[in-house]
Amino acid sequence: MIEILSATALATVQDFGRFGSLGYGVGTSGAMDHLALALGNLLLGNPEDAAAIEIPLFPFEVRLLQDCAFAVTGAACDATLDGQPLPPNWVCQGREGQVLNLGYPTSGSRAYLCLAGGVDVPAVLGSRSTQLRGEFGGLDGRALQQGDRLGALRPGISPLPLDFGVLAPSLALALHVDGVPAMRVLPAAEYERFQQASRAAFWAGEWKITTQSNRYGYRMEGEPLLPVAPMEIRSHGIVPGVIQVPHGGQPIIQMRDAQPSGGYPKFGSVIEADLWRLGQAPIGSKVRFIECSYDQAVEALESNRRYLREVGRLVDLHREGVKA
Amino acid sequence: MTLSEIRQLAQWLKEHHLAGAEFSRPGVQLTLRRGGEPVSVAAPAAVAVDGPVLRTTGLGRLLLTHPELREPFVAVGDQLCAGQLVAVLQVGELLLPQRSPTAARVIDIRVPCGTTVGYGEAFLGLEHQA
Numbered sequence: 477m478i479e480i481l482s483a484t485a486l487a488t489v490q491d492f493g494r495f496g497s498l499g500y501g502v503g504t505s506g507a508m509d510h511l512a513l514a515l516g517n518l519l520l521g522n523p524e525d526a527a528a529i530e531i532p533l534f535p536f537e538v539r540l541l542q543d544c545a546f547a548v549t550g551a552a553c554d555a556t557l558d559g560q561p562l563p564p565n566w567v568c569q570g571r572e573g574q575v576l577n578l579g580y581p582t583s584g585s586r587a588y589l590c591l592a593g594g595v596d597v598p599a600v601l602g603s604r605s606t607q608l609r610g611e612f613g614g615l616d617g618r619a620l621q622q623g624d625r626l627g628a629l630r631p632g633i634s635p636l637p638l639d640f641g642v643l644a645p646s647l648a649l650a651l652h653v654d655g656v657p658a659m660r661v662l663p664a665a666e667y668e669r670f671q672q673a674s675r676a677a678f679w680a681g682e683w684k685i686t687t688q689s690n691r692y693g694y695r696m697e698g699e700p701l702l703p704v705a706p707m708e709i710r711s712h713g714i715v716p717g718v719i720q721v722p723h724g725g726q727p728i729i730q731m732r733d734a735q736p737s738g739g740y741p742k743f744g745s746v747i748e749a750d751l752w753r754l755g756q757a758p759i760g761s762k763v764r765f766i767e768c769s770y771d772q773a774v775e776a777l778e779s780n781r782r783y784l785r786e787v788g789r790l791v792d793l794h795r796e797g798v799k800a
Numbered sequence: 801m802t803l804s805e806i807r808q809l810a811q812w813l814k815e816h817h818l819a820g821a822e823f824s825r826p827g828v829q830l831t832l833r834r835g836g837e838p839v840s841v842a843a844p845a846a847v848a849v850d851g852p853v854l855r856t857t858g859l860g861r862l863l864l865t866h867p868e869l870r871e872p873f874v875a876v877g878d879q880l881c882a883g884q885l886v887a888v889l890q891v892g893e894l895l896l897p898q899r900s901p902t903a904a905r906v907i908d909i910r911v912p913c914g915t916t917v918g919y920g921e922a923f924l925g926l927e928h929q930a
Contacts, residue, residue, distance in 0.1 A: 552868035561885065563895070564868045583868055641888065641895035644868055648893055783893075790894045 477631065478544070478591070480624045481537040481575065488691075489595050489614035489626070490732075492525040494603035498736045504716060505605035505613065506732045508532075508586050508691060508755030511645045511780060512550035512565075516590030518788055519547040519567035521636050526594025526629070527604035529620065531587045532691075536578040538589070540570045541625065545592040545634035551756060552644065553587050554579030566641040569634055584646065584756040593630025608691070608733060637798035642787050646756065649783055653764040656682055657757055659750040660768040660776060664718065664742035666707060674701040674725070678743065682762040683727075689759055691733040700725025701743055711739040717746040729754065749776035801828050853910075853922035854900060860889035862898075862923060864913040872913070874924075878906045886924055889917070904928050 480487070492513070493506025507513040507530055514524045534553055540546075545567065548555055552564035558574045570576070578587050597604050597615055606614025615624060651658050667675065677699040688695040701721045714720070718730045720740035729746055730738075731754070746754055747768060757763050768776070801823075813821055813834055820833035856862060864887050865872040874886045880900040887898040904926040911923040 552866075560883075561873075563866050563885065563888070565895075582870060639897055641897075643890065643893045643895060647867055787893045790892050794891075794894055794896070 477541040477625055477627045478538045479541055480620050480622055480626075481539055482535060483622045484533040484536055485619055486533055486690075487529055487531045487536060487620045488606040488608070489527050489597050489604060489620070490530045490606060491527040491594075491604045493732065494601050494605055494607065494613065497601050498713065498715070501736055502601060502607065502610060503734055503736050504732060505603070505607050507588065507605075508732055509550050509584075509588065509752040511649075511752045511784070512586070512588045512756075513590070514784055515565065515642060515645065515787065516547040516549040516567075516588050517594070518784065518791060519549075519565075519638075519640075519642065520545055520590055520592050520634075522590065522592065522594050522630075524784075526590070527597060527614075528588045528590040528595055529626070531578060531589060532585065534578055534580045534587075536587070536589075538576050540572055540574045540576070542572050542631050543633055544570050544628050544631040545636075545638055546570050546576070546628075547590045548576075548578065548587055549590065550586050550588045551581035551584030553581040555587075563641050565644050567638050569638050581758075584644075585758040586755055591626075591628035591631075592634055593628050596627040596629045609735070637795050640794060642791075645752070645780075645783065649780065651750070651753065651766075653766060656762055656764045657753060658764040658766050659753050660747045660773065661719065661744040661765045662747055662768060662770065662773055664744045666703075666709070666721075666741035667743055669704055669707060669741065670721070670743060671702050671704055674699070677701075679765055679767055682764060684762050685757055685759050687759055691731055693731050693734060694729045694754065696727045696729060698726070701727060703741065707741045709739050709741060711737045714738045714742070715745075717748060717751050719743045719745060731755070747773040747776055749773065749780050801830065806830065806832075852904065852926045852928060854886065854898065854924040854926060856889060856917045856919060856921040856923055857898060858889055858891070858896060859918055860891040860896065860916070862911055862913070862915050862917045862921075863888050863890055863895070864909065864911075866895075874906050874909075876906050876908060880904050880906060880926070898923075900924075900926070902928065 490507040493504035517526045547567040549565050555562040555578050600613045611617035681698050683696040683698040686695045720728045721743050722740050823830040884900050888895040907927045908925040
């Protein structure tokens with residue numbers, strides 16, 4: 477059991493997401509950085525998709541009300557446990573009464589606090605993720621507040637050796653263009669209906685993540701994407717990653733809390749394997765886009781799987797070594 | 801399987817001019833090969849060891865600054881408390897902590913950040929409190 481001490485808003489309980497309910501108008505929600513969530517759970521010996529707390533604003537502070545192993549992954553924030561520095565992407569045994577403080581990140585933008593066994597909130601429609609729009613899932617369907625208490629499914633002293641870390645996915649799976657963090661994009665249905673110059677500018681230019689960006693979507697700023705002719709399209713299904721272009725030509729990238737339908741033309745889609753990179757890109761920072769094919773998008777997902785498998789293999793080896 | 805057993809195996813391979821050996825039992829798989837590219841391991845510190853030192857707990861790349869942070873874990877002159885993290889050993893994707901077992905003051909740092917080190921390498925000179 478932990479208690480939220482900080483008053484910063486918008487921390488939510490998230491797992492991989494709520495799949496299979498888009499047809500009922502229920503978006504997927506889920507962690508903005510799937511890799512950080514999977515990594516934290518892997519360090520704790522949890523199921524990969526166990527729920528954790530996603531923290532987008534700092535400082536964030538919790539008190540442990542009982543012994544509980546935990547991991548902090550995602551953004552490299554200035555973390556301390558009872559005043560002692562806690563490195564990024566690290567797992568350790570927490571003790572009753574200890575206070576965990578997460579300060580402003582030096583890289584990345586969202587941290588994940590994973591608890592042994594996962595955060596214990598009821599699953600709704602097959603997921604523990606907070607569905608903010610529908611006000612269900614997570615803790616009472618809302619963001620966490622000061623004084624909230626959350627339990628872990630496997631509290632106590634962990635039988636597994638803890639106190640170690642892993643190299644961040646942003647270093648192990650780095651992807652940059654001209655020194656700027658990059659994401660791979662698949663051209664979407666209306667791509668060909670944008671002007672040639674706009675299409676070229678999209679791949680060649682830098683895109684700024686504006687302050688109008690959150691779990692629902694990121695509004696990007698750059699050279700406007702102009703259609704060959706105005707388009708009027710009926711609303712249709714969309715998923716996280718889809719890049720819509722409203723009038724004015726400044727694109728919106730749908731993120732994990734995206735609504736399940738929309739009517740703006742679709743320029744492209746940030747591939748599933750790279751959505752975590754966008755989830756960690758801070759507001760105000762710039763990103764680049766790399767055109768990719770369907771096969772490359774599938775291979776990128778496999779590359780993420782390989783990274784997690786390799787970390788899992790090393791963690792197992794380390795644990796056997798410590799026990800021996 | 802212990803380090804001294806592995807050293808003994810390596811010694812036997814050398815004595816009998818064997819190219820290599822593979823050894824496995826449940827939970828352990830060891831491959832030894834002679835004549836490979838030597839792994840560069842920092843030479844043991846040449847300075848005389850006056851006071852207590854911290855030694856690496858394993859084999860890996862010794863990092864004095866976390867790859868995602870700007871500030872090094874410790875600097876010369878720092879007062880350490882028992883259990884304080886002073887470095888990490890990078891083994892593949894893993895980062896293993898190197899901690900000071902006791903309260904002490906850092907008097908010198910003997911291995912540059914990023915050096916590949918072996919087991920038991922002295923990397924931090926310490927001075928215990930009176």
